[in-house]
Structure formats: C-alpha cells, structure tokens
Amino acid sequence: MQEYDDSARLVGALVEAYEKKCALCLCGTGSKKFLGKEVKGDILSVVEHRGILDYRPEELVITARAGTRLDELSSALASHNQFLPFDPPQYNGLGTLGGALASGLSGPGRAWLGSARDAALGMEIINGMGQRLKFGGKVLKNVAGYDVTRLMTGSFGTLGLILSASVRLLPSPVHTETIRLELDRDAALDYVLQLMRSANPVTATSHYENGLYIRLSGSEAGLLRAIKKIGGHKIENGASFWTGIRDHKHKFFTGNTVWRFSVPAAAKYPDLPGEWMTEWAGSLRWLKTEVKNKIQIQRILLSANESGGSVRCYPTYSDDAYAAQSAEQLYISKLSPEIMKYHMRIKKAFDPAGILNTNIMYREF
Amino acid sequence: MISTELLPILKSVLPADAILTREEARKPFESDGLTAIKQVPGLVLLPTSRKQLLSILSACRATETPIVLRGAGTGLSGGARPLEDGVLLVMSRFDRIIEIDVDNCIARVEPGVRNLAISEMAAGYGLYYAPDPSSQIACSIGGNVAENAGGVHCLKYGLTVHNVIGLTVLTIEGEELKLGGMVLDSPGYDLLALMIGSEGMLGVVTEVIVRLLPIPPVKQLLLGAFNSVEQAGNAVSRVIAEGIIPAGMEMMDKLAIEAAEQFVHAGYPVDAQAILLCELDGNAEDVDVDSKLAREVMLRHGAYQVLESKDNEERELMWKGRKSAFPAVGRIQPDYYCMDGTIPRSALGRVLGEIAALSKKYDLAVANVFHAGDGNLHPLILYDANIEGQLKQTEEMGGKILEYCVAVGGTITGEHGVGIEKLDQMCVQFSPLEIEQFHRIKAAFDEKSLLNPGKAIPTLSRCSELGGMHVHGGVLPFPELERF
Ligand SMILES: Cc1cc2nc3c(=O)[nH]c(=O)nc-3n(C[C@H](O)[C@H](O)[C@H](O)COP(=O)(O)OP(=O)(O)OC[C@H]3O[C@@H](n4cnc5c(N)ncnc54)[C@H](O)[C@@H]3O)c2cc1C
Numbered sequence: 001m002q003e004y005d006d007s008a009r010l011v012g013a014l015v016e017a018y019e020k021k022c023a024l025c026l027c028g029t030g031s032k033k034f035l036g037k038e039v040k041g042d043i044l045s046v047v048e049h050r051g052i053l054d055y056r057p058e059e060l061v062i063t064a065r066a067g068t069r070l071d072e073l074s075s076a077l078a079s080h081n082q083f084l085p086f087d088p089p090q091y092n093g094l095g096t097l098g099g100a101l102a103s104g105l106s107g108p109g110r111a112w113l114g115s116a117r118d119a120a121l122g123m124e125i126i127n128g129m130g131q132r133l134k135f136g137g138k139v140l141k142n143v144a145g146y147d148v149t150r151l152m153t154g155s156f157g158t159l160g161l162i163l164s165a166s167v168r169l170l171p172s173p174v175h176t177e178t179i180r181l182e183l184d185r186d187a188a189l190d191y192v193l194q195l196m197r198s199a200n201p202v203t204a205t206s207h208y209e210n211g212l213y214i215r216l217s218g219s220e221a222g223l224l225r226a227i228k229k230i231g232g233h234k235i236e237n238g239a240s241f242w243t244g245i246r247d248h249k250h251k252f253f254t255g256n257t258v259w260r261f262s263v264p265a266a267a268k269y270p271d272l273p274g275e276w277m278t279e280w281a282g283s284l285r286w287l288k289t290e291v292k293n294k295i296q297i298q299r300i301l302l303s304a305n306e307s308g309g310s311v312r313c314y315p316t317y318s319d320d321a322y323a324a325q326s327a328e329q330l331y332i333s334k335l336s337p338e339i340m341k342y343h344m345r346i347k348k349a350f351d352p353a354g355i356l357n358t359n360i361m362y363r364e365f
Numbered sequence: 366m367i368s369t370e371l372l373p374i375l376k377s378v379l380p381a382d383a384i385l386t387r388e389e390a391r392k393p394f395e396s397d398g399l400t401a402i403k404q405v406p407g408l409v410l411l412p413t414s415r416k417q418l419l420s421i422l423s424a425c426r427a428t429e430t431p432i433v434l435r436g437a438g439t440g441l442s443g444g445a446r447p448l449e450d451g452v453l454l455v456m457s458r459f460d461r462i463i464e465i466d467v468d469n470c471i472a473r474v475e476p477g478v479r480n481l482a483i484s485e486m487a488a489g490y491g492l493y494y495a496p497d498p499s500s501q502i503a504c505s506i507g508g509n510v511a512e513n514a515g516g517v518h519c520l521k522y523g524l525t526v527h528n529v530i531g532l533t534v535l536t537i538e539g540e541e542l543k544l545g546g547m548v549l550d551s552p553g554y555d556l557l558a559l560m561i562g563s564e565g566m567l568g569v570v571t572e573v574i575v576r577l578l579p580i581p582p583v584k585q586l587l588l589g590a591f592n593s594v595e596q597a598g599n600a601v602s603r604v605i606a607e608g609i610i611p612a613g614m615e616m617m618d619k620l621a622i623e624a625a626e627q628f629v630h631a632g633y634p635v636d637a638q639a640i641l642l643c644e645l646d647g648n649a650e651d652v653d654v655d656s657k658l659a660r661e662v663m664l665r666h667g668a669y670q671v672l673e674s675k676d677n678e679e680r681e682l683m684w685k686g687r688k689s690a691f692p693a694v695g696r697i698q699p700d701y702y703c704m705d706g707t708i709p710r711s712a713l714g715r716v717l718g719e720i721a722a723l724s725k726k727y728d729l730a731v732a733n734v735f736h737a738g739d740g741n742l743h744p745l746i747l748y749d750a751n752i753e754g755q756l757k758q759t760e761e762m763g764g765k766i767l768e769y770c771v772a773v774g775g776t777i778t779g780e781h782g783v784g785i786e787k788l789d790q791m792c793v794q795f796s797p798l799e800i801e802q803f804h805r806i807k808a809a810f811d812e813k814s815l816l817n818p819g820k821a822i823p824t825l826s827r828c829s830e831l832g833g834m835h836v837h838g839g840v841l842p843f844p845e846l847e848r849f
Contacts, residue, residue, distance in 0.1 A: 058606035059709050081608060110549060117555055118527050131798045139707040141524060141741045141779035143513045143562045144787070144794055145822065146806050150526070150558035154550075171608035196470050197491065199579045199648060222650035264547035266468035283549045309548045335553050338540040342809065343554055349805035361553065 001072050003051030005065070007132070007163055013044050014161060015130030023355045026157040028067065028099035031091045034315050035103060036156055036360035037330050046098050046161065053164055054138070057082060061121060061138050063166040066098025073097055077169060085113040085170045089246050098162040104154025107246040108204035108215070111196075111265075111280040117153040119168040125152060125160040128351025138166045151346070157357040158365060159350040173203070173217035178238030179227060181212045185269065185276060188212040192281045193266055201226050206245055207278040208252055215242060245279065252277045252288060259300055261285040263309030270303035286314070297331055304333055332362075340364060366450055367407040368428040375410065378420035383458075385409035394453050397438045397445040398500075399786055401702065401756055406433070406447030413458045415535075415571060422539050422569070425452060431818050432537075434565040436477065436508030439500045441703050442784025444511065444564050444820055451818075456507050459571065462486050469547050470577045471530065476507025476570045480514075483575060492577035495522035498780070499688050507570045513562030515780040517613040517687065518644075520738035522578070524780070526561040531574030534560055534567075537811045547574060559806070564782050564821040567810040581646035584612070585656045586680045589668035590637035594618050594721075594733065596667035597639035598713030601737045603666045604643065605710065609655050612646040614738025618717075620697075621690050621734040621745075628693035631686030632679075634670060641668070641737065642687055644680075690734040691745070698730070698747035702759045706770030707779035710740045719769050720744050727762040729755075741779035742770070768793050783821045791821075792828035800825060 017024050023041030027033065050067035057080040064073060070090050077083050087107030088100035101123075106115040122136030125148075136142055136149035152159055183191060188207040195202055195214075201222050204215035214230065215238065216223050227234070235241065244250040252258075252275070265282035274289025291297055304311035310333035335343060340362070347354070347365040358365065375384055385391050386408060395403040412418050425432050431451035438445055447453040459475035462483065466473070467490050472483050480501040484493040497516035498504055504514065510532065515524045522528070531545040545557040560567055591597040597616055604611065617625065618639050626633045633640060641663065645655045660671045674680035686693075694701055708716050717733065720742075724731040735743040744766055748759040767777040767790045777783070777790040791800065803822045807814065 056709070056711060058602045058711055060605060061709075104550070104555070106550075114523065114527060115550065117558055118523065127802065131802070133796070133799045133802055135799065137707075137774070137776050138709060139740055139775055139779070141515050141519065141707045141736070141739045142776040143564075143780060143782050144776045144778050144791060145783070145799070145803050146567075147513075147526070147558050147562050148802070148806075150555050153555060153558075155554050159554075171610065174608075193468055193470075197467065197579055199582050201648060201651070218648070219651045219654045221654070222648045225648070225650060262548045262550050264469050266466075280549060308546055310552050312552060333552050336543070338536075338542055339544075339553065339556070341540075342536075342542065342556065345809035346554060346556075346559075346806065349809045350802070 001051060001076065004048050006049035006067070010044070010046065010049060010161060010163065011126055011130060011132055014126045014128070017042070017355050018128060018130045018353055021353050021355065023358060026161050026357055028096035029069070029094035031095040032099055032103045032105070036357070037363070039357050039360050041355070041358070044161070047096060049163065052076060059138065060169045061166055062169055063138060063164060064097050065164045066096060066162045068097045070095040070097065070100060078172070081172045082169045083172050084119065084167060086110065086116040086119045087113070087246060088116060089248070091247050093247070097165060101153050101165055102155065102157050102162055108206060108242050108279055111283055112203045113170065117150045120149045120153045120165060121168055122166040123149045123152055124163040126163060127160040128353055128356050132163070136166070140168060156360045158347060158361060160356065175220050175223050176215060176217045176238060177223050177227065178213055178215050178235050178241060179230060179232040180235050181214070181230070181232035182210055183207070183212045184210055185278070189266070189278065189282050196265070196281050204242060205279065205281050213241065252286070256288050256290045258314045259287045259289065259311050260314045261287060261304050261309060261311045263304065263307045267307035267309065270307065272300060272303060301331065301333060335362065367452070368430055371424055371428045371430050372408070374424040374427070375421065378424070379410065379412060379417055383411045383413065383417065385411070394435065394438070394447060394455070397435070397440040397443060399441050399443040399446070399784065401750070402443045402446050402785060404447050404449055406453035407450050409453045409455060411455045411458050418535060418569060418571065419539055421452070421454060422535060422537060425815060426537060426539070429813065429815065431815050433817050434511070434569060436505030436511070437479070437503050439504040440508060440512060440784065441705065441781040442778065442786040444782050444784035444817070446785050454569070457505065463572070465490065465577070466547070467492070471547055471574055472577055473572065473574050474506055476510070476573060477505050480504050480506055480509055487577050488580070491580055493580050494528065494575050495578055496525050496528055499691065506573050506575070510561055510570050510573060511563065511565045512780060512782040515736065515739065515741065517615055517736060519736070520614055521610050521612045526558055528576050529557070529561060529573055530576055532557055532560055532570055533572035535569040535571055537568070537815050542568065545574070562782070564784065565817045566807055566821050567816065581612070583649045583652045584644060584646040584677070584680060585652050586674040586683050587643045587645070587656060587660055587663070588633070588672040588683060589641040589643065589663035590634040590670040591639045591641070591667055592637070592669060593667070594639040594717045595714035597641050598717055598737065600641060600663050600666040600668060601713060602710045604659050604662050605738065607658055607662055609645070609659055611643045611659065611738055613642065613644040614736070615642040615687050616640070616733065616735055616737035617687065617690060618733040620730065620732040621694060624693040624697050624732065625686040625690045628696060629682070629685050629689050631682050633686055642683065687734065694732045694745050694747070698749070700748050700750045701732070702746040702748060702763055703781070704742065704744045704746070704763050704766050705778050705781040706767050706775055707739065707741045708770050708773050708775035710738070712773040712775070713737065713740060716742065716769060716773060720766055723762050723765055727758055729759060729762060736779070739779065740775065764790060785820055788823040788827065789831055791823045792831050797825050797828060800828065
C-alpha cells in the first residue's frame with residue numbers, strides 16, 4: 001500500500017486560502033463528484049495523503065489517512081477477516097476513505113450493520129481557518145465534547161478537510177448466502193417488514209421487478225435453518241450481486257435518472273410512474289423515471305415529503321452524464337427554514353470565510 | 366439570584382404546581398447522581414406541555430436567565446447540577462409513550478419516559494430498545510440522548526446515537542427542529558448526531574424516535590473466573606479477536622464481586638480476582654457456535670473456570686449481580702466516586718495495573734466493574750465524605766486515572782458525559798483550538814449561553830490556569846508510554 005503524509009501541504013493550502021479568502025474545491029478520486037452541485041474554486045486534492053496509520057484487528061478499529069483507497073483498505077481488512085460495516089459505495093471502482101465519510105453513503109447492509117456515521121469514531125480535520133483539529137478517538141464509547149466526527153460525516157467537505165479517520169470494523173461473517181424469492185413489490189415490502197420484527201440472520205434486502213433478494217450471514221447451521229424458513233432459492237455470485245447494487249452497476253441503474261428516496265420502512269409506494277428498486281428493508285427506495293417537466297419533479301419531491309422522508313436526484317455516475325448535468329438539475333428535498341438557519345450557522349462556525357466546497361450541497365452555504 | 370421579572374411572567378403561563386419556589390421543595394433537586402457537587406436551584410419548573418416550554422424559553426430569554434435541564438437526575442457528571450441564579454427545567458412530566466409503530470419497528474416517546482419503560486411497552490410485540498444503561502429503571506430517554514448513554518449491550522447493539530433515529534428539539538430561540546425521523550438518513554448535516562451527547566447545551570429535546578429490535582430468541586451468559594484482573598482484561602481482547610461480537614462483555618474485580626455477591630447472591634465465585642460476564646445472543650445455532658468458542662478462548666487465556674447460565678432465570682440472576690454492583694459497593698462504603706474513561710481494549714491489563722498503583726499511592730480502595738468489551742472503565746473510588754480532604758484526594762486520583770486513559774489513546778468519558786466533573790480533563794484531551802471550535806458550535810445554537818452554561822466545555826482561561834496539560838500539545842503527562 002502506498003503511504004504518504006501530505007498533511008503539511010494541505011494545512012498550508014487551507015491557511016493560505018483562508019487568508020486570501022480564496023474558494024477551494026476539496027476532492028478525492030472524484031468517484032462521487034456527480035452527487036454534488038458545481039463548486040467554484042481551486043481544486044485541492046487529498047488523494048496523495050494516504051496510508052494506514054493504526055490497525056490492530058483485535059480493537060475492531062482502523063485509522064487511516066483520508067486519501068487511502070477504499071479497495072486497498074478493504075483488502076487490508078480482508079486479510080484479517082474484517083470489513084467496513086457501512087460498506088461504502090465506490091461507483092467507478094475508485095473512492096477514498098475521506099470521500100466515503102465526507103459523502104456519508106452506506107451500502108446495502110446499512111439497516112443491519114449501521115451507516116457511515118455510525119462507524120465513524122474519530123477524525124483529524126482542517127477547518128476553514130486552516131486549523132488542524134482532532135475529535136473523537138479510536139474507541140466506540142466517547143462523549144467528550146460535541147460529536148464533530150459524525151457532524152463531519154456526510155457534510156461533503158463543507159465544514160473542513162478530513163485528514164484521517166478512525167472507523168469501527170466488524171469481523172467478516174463466517175458464511176453468507178443470498179436467496180431470491182418471487183414476490184411483487186407490495187408483497188415483498190410486507191414480507192421484509194415481517195422479517196425485521198423477528199430475529200433473522202438478514203444483512204441486506206433488495207427488491208427489483210418481481211424478485212426479492214435477501215442476504216443472510218451467520219453460522220452455517222443458522223443459515224440452513226433460516227433458508228428453510230424463508231424459502232426461495234439460492235443465487236450464485238451473491239457477493240458481486242450486492243456490490244453491483246452498492247456501486248450502481250446493476251442494470252437497474254442504467255438509462256433514465258434515478259431518484260433516491262429515504263422514507264419510513266413501511267411507507268406506501270407513492271403513485272409515480274417508473275420502476276422501483278427497494279433496499280434496506282423498505283427504508284431506501286430508488287425510482288427510475290423519465291422526467292419531462294417541472295411538475296413531475298414537484299410531484300416527486302412532494303411525495304417524499306408526504307411519506308415523512310426525503311428524496312434526491314441521483315444522476316448516473318459516468319463522466320459524460322455528469323458533464324451534461326447542470327447544477328440546477330440536482331434536485332434535493334428542501335431543508336426547513338429553521339434547519340437551514342442552523343446549517344448556515346454551523347457552516348460559519350467551521351468555515352467563517354465560506355471557502356470550502358461552497359454550493360456543493362445547497363446553494364445557501 | 367433569579368431575576369425578579371421572571372417569576373411573574375412564569376406564573377402567568379404555568380400552573381402553580383409546576384413552579385417550585387420554596388427552599389424545601391427545591392432542595393431535593395440540588396444534585397444529580399454526582400452527589401458530591403450540590404447547588405440548590407434558584408427556581409424549579411415542571412412543565413407539562415410544549416406551549417409551557419415555549420413560554421419558559423421566551424421568559425428566560427427575555428430576562429437572560431440561564432436554564433439547566435434535568436431528566437431523571439441520574440447523571441454521574443453533574444450535567445444537571447443546578448445554578449443558584451438559574452432555572453432548573455425538569456422534563457420528567459413529559460412521560461408519554463406516544464406510539465409504538467410495529468410496522469416501522471420504532472417507538473415515538475416524550476423525553477421524560479424512562480429507558481426501561483420503552484422495552485416494557487414494546488415487549489408485547491416481541492421488540493425492545495437495545496441501549497440499557499444500568500440505571501435504566503430510573504433514567505429518562507431525554508437524559509440518555511443528552512449523554513449518548515450506553516449500557517451492557519452496546520458492544521453489539523451500539524449506543525444511544527446508533528438507536529435514536531429522530532429528535533424534536535426546541536432551540537433557546539424557540540424554534541422547533543425536527544431532526545431525522547422515521548428514516549435512516551436525512552439530507553443536510555447530521556444535526557441529529559450532533560445533538561446526541563451534547564449534554565443539554567444545544568437545545569431542549571422534546572420528542573425521541575427510537576429504533577426497536579426483535580428480542581433475540583436465545584441468550585447465553587458465560588461467566589469466566591480469573592486469578593488476576595490483567596488476565597481477565599487480556600481475555601476480553603482475545604475473545605473479540607476470534608471474530609465474536611458478544612452482546613455484552615462485562616468485568617468485575619474482587620471487591621465488586623464480593624460486594625455484589627453479599628448483596629444479591631448471584632452465585633459469583635468469590636475466590637476469583639476478576640470475572641468476565643460474556644453474553645451471546647441471536648439464533649440458537651449462532652449462539653451455540655459462539656459460546657463454545659468464547660468458553661474455549663477464555664480457558665485458553667487464563668480462566669480457571671467458566672460457568673454457563675442454565676436457563677433465563679439463572680442468567681438474569683447472574684446479570685443482577687452486575688447491574689446492582691454500584692449500590693452493592695455503596696453498602697460497603699457509602700461514598701464512592703464513579704469514573705468513566707474509555708481505552709483501547711488491548712490496554713485494559715495495563716490501565717487496570719495503573720489504577721491499582723494509584724489506589725495504593727492514594728490509599729483509597731477501588732472497585733472495578735465495567736463494560737470491558739467496549740474498553741469503558743468504571744473504577745469506583747471508595748472514600749468517606751466525613752474525613753476532611755478525602756473527597757479532594759479522590760477527585761485528584763480520579764483525574765489521574767482519566768489522564769492515563771487519554772495517554773493510552775482513550776478518552777475521559779465513555780458514557781457519563783463531561784458535565785461539570787471532567788472540565789479539567791477536557792483541557793488534557795483537547796487543544797485550545799479544538800475547545801474554541803466546540804465553543805463556536807455552542808454559539809451557533811445558543812449565542813448567549815443560556816442553556817446549561819459552564820458545563821461540558823471548559824473555558825480557555827480555565828485550561829490555561831491548569832497549565833499545559835494537553836497531551837497532544839507537547840507536554841505529556843505520561844511520557845513513558847508509547848503513543849499511537
Ligand atoms: C447506578 C447508576 C448506573 C448508571 N449506569 C449507566 C450506564 O450503564 N450507562 C450510561 O450511559 N449511564 C449510566 N448512568 C448514568 C446516567 O443514568 C445516564 O447518564 C442517563 O442517561 C442520565 O439520564 P437522566 O434522565 O437521569 O438525566 P439527568 O441526569 O437528569 O440529566 C443528564 C443530562 O441531560 C440533560 N437533559 C436531560 N433531559 C434533557 C432534555 N429533555 N433535553 C436536553 N437535555 C436534557 C441534562 O441537562 C444533563 O446535562 C448510571 C447512573 C447511575 C446512578
């Protein structure tokens with residue numbers, strides 16, 4: 001694995017940018033660039049700042065520099081039979097630890113194994129004033145000071161540059177199987193909700209067309225019994241099926257733009273044209289639809305709101321598509337005015353000059 | 366002194382029984398679970414509605430009266446320690462379970478609901494709320510949110526932050542923020558996570574949405590007996606290194622074992638220097654595999670005996686010894702001081718050794734009973750408040766323990782919070798720039814610092830008076846230790 005400490009340069013760049021009030025666009029490998037609105041400013045790349053700083057498998061924690069590639073990290077963990085429980089999407093196969101945390105995205109196991117912010121235990125950051133700061137730590141239980149680590153997670157670099165992070169790990173399951181059941185959308189939803197109410201070794205679900213896919217992890221005997229109870233048939237290449245979903249390589253994610261709904265698990269499907277894929281036992285739903293006009297977009301935003309959740313537009317990640325995507329097209333549920341007010345205040349508390357990744361999440365900060 | 370203008374405003378918006386003005390009525394609220402630090406509050410308010418809360422906030426804003434929030438008052442860091450010139454806002458009358466939504470596996474509750482009450486209510490549906498602080502019969506969910514409370518089962522099921530998915534919060538400015546919801550993520554910053562563990566400094570929690578989990582069909586408790594605390598400490602790491610995630614992994618040393626055994630007769634081996642309670646849960650097959658392996662690992666790493674719970678009744682009795690360890694220790698010595706540092710698991714043996722050395726040096730007995738799987742220590746320092754100077758000695762020794770925790774790569778508080786108690790140690794764990802960043806977060810929510818002023822984050826002048834104790838600022842309290 002490549003190792004390099006680029007922190008002095010990164011701190012220097014932020015100090016200078018702060019002094020000169022010069023906007024910066026922080027980035028990793030760009031694997032999630034398509035998720036943010038356009039950022040104006042000098043590009044500051046974190047990818048050179050890479051390498052594992054501390055990994056003792058029995059602690060179930062790893063500390064690594066932000067530019068460490070996710071694939072390198074995963075293989076280091078795999079050699080000790082461990083993995084990142086939030087299973088971050090890599091999209092184009094790239095992706096860094098810092099980018100995974102800054103975007104706060106989690107893979108198919110999120111409802112069972114926790115999210116990116118659940119796993120984030122500590123961070124070293126540079127705030128918008130070029131100050132190098134450490135929060136959290138390398139232990140699961142820690143309430144000293146406000147939880148800046150989890151606030152940073154999912155903040156898309158608007159509050160600071162992540163230099164390194166400590167994240168929680170899990171031992172890899174001894175056995176994993178994926179089964180497929182033939183069920184339509186509504187029956188599948190009922191069924192997964194029922195599964196959530198009783199103890200089952202489920203670690204992912206996905207429904208698409210008339211197939212409900214269920215990932216089971218645990219002891220061999222436990223899986224045998226669960227499969228007997230649940231039924232369906234085993235599918236080959238379960239692992240690549242789930243990474244396909246995670247990284248949007250699955251055929252569902254081709255063609256029209258998809259919309260990502262985060263809703264209560266049991267929410268009724270809104271009456272919208274298009275195809276659905278449902279993950280996280282109902283809590284995460286993707287709608288693929290051809291959007292022709294603003295009215296349709298308003299309907300999508302409204303229906304997410306009505307079901308007590310949120311939605312965002314999720315373009316396909318290929319560079320061409322990104323280039324074609326103007327900032328205005330990245331629709332996302334609005335924040336309430338009160339919540340927006342506190343976002344802006346927090347932004348100011350970390351980045352008073354407003355120079356870090358401005359506009360990437362919302363135009364207001 | 367409370368502002369003279371405040372009371373008339375409050376009397377016009379609150380019923381008489383919601384305002385305690387008489388000294389005898391206010392006195393019971395003088396401390397939380399950290400009884401060594403007391404202050405009778407200037408005024409105690411016990412509102413029952415959102416409207417009343419809003420009126421209180423606006424009255425306190427208008428008169429610039431500081432507010433200290435209180436749940437059930439079981440906190441152990443003085444987070445709910447009142448102010449003489451402030452209002453103590455007691456949330457205990459907000460005690461309704463608003464709904465249990467079985468389809469979504471969530472409960473929506475008011476902040477004054479007791480932690481255990483949620484699981485009791487959900488049990489009818491085969492569900493429960495996982496975080497289980499030992500104080501769960503008494504502590505409130507609002508207090509749990511404020512302290513990011515843990516419990517004996519958070520190794521596998523996480524802390525409050527992993528199990529609370531929505532909050533409604535009133536800011537000091539009187540706005541209502543809905544953070545999260547019945548969903549697994551929301552757009553924007555994770556203000557939900559920021560609010561959890563913020564010790565009543567950023568807002569008033571008025572509603573909590575928690576995730577419920579299915580009750581595991583099988584639970585098996587193993588009790589490993591060891592001849593030394595270091596061995597037991599090392600066995601903890603070994604079990605986890607085998608790829609097992611126990612539901613709970615607790616440790617008790619000799620003093621704690623004896624006290625608990627005398628108190629509840631849980632069947633603990635009183636000749637042991639330390640015991641490990643290791644619980645496995647899940648489906649029968651997985652529990653079977655894991656408990657065989659855990660037993661073998663404990664035996665391989667120094668356990669001279671491993672007992673197994675035969676049935677649920679026996680399992681509960683074995684847990685009862687652990688859960689009542691604090692009061693049991695309180696029977697031997699009425700005054701004890703409970704510490705709460707967290708360290709990397711692999712440092713357990715070393716840190717327990719250091720605690721023993723400090724105990725000798727200060728001539729104060731220590732009982733250790735703690736969440737070993739999370740590396741979350743709870744040394745109970747026994748002292749006698751009637752002996753002059755002993756509390757001060759105790760606090761000093763406690764401070765040393767926490768500084769040692771930081772030096773081995775840990776933290777000064779795992780689940781009890783900083784409150785007023787660990788302000789000095791905050792200066793050790795964080796640099797002045799980090800502390801300033803915390804103050805800016807506080808100011809983003811509460812510019813005039815009316816909510817719980819003076820708690821959780823020390824002033825920089827306090828830190829500089831203590832003198833360069835900060836560990837990553839160059840001067841290291843324990844220079845002999847390797848750094849990681
Ligand atoms: C015997 C014993 C065992 C314990 N075991 C554990 C344990 O295993 N794990 C653990 O984590 N803790 C434990 N504790 C500590 C304590 O029970 C927890 O910190 C608990 O979460 C406090 O809840 P409370 O309702 O008593 O809060 P309080 O003590 O009343 O208040 C705690 C903090 O919360 C704030 N607060 C209260 N309500 C609100 C609200 N509605 N909105 C905003 N802020 C609010 C207060 O201002 C204060 O800062 C134990 C305590 C005792 C006495």
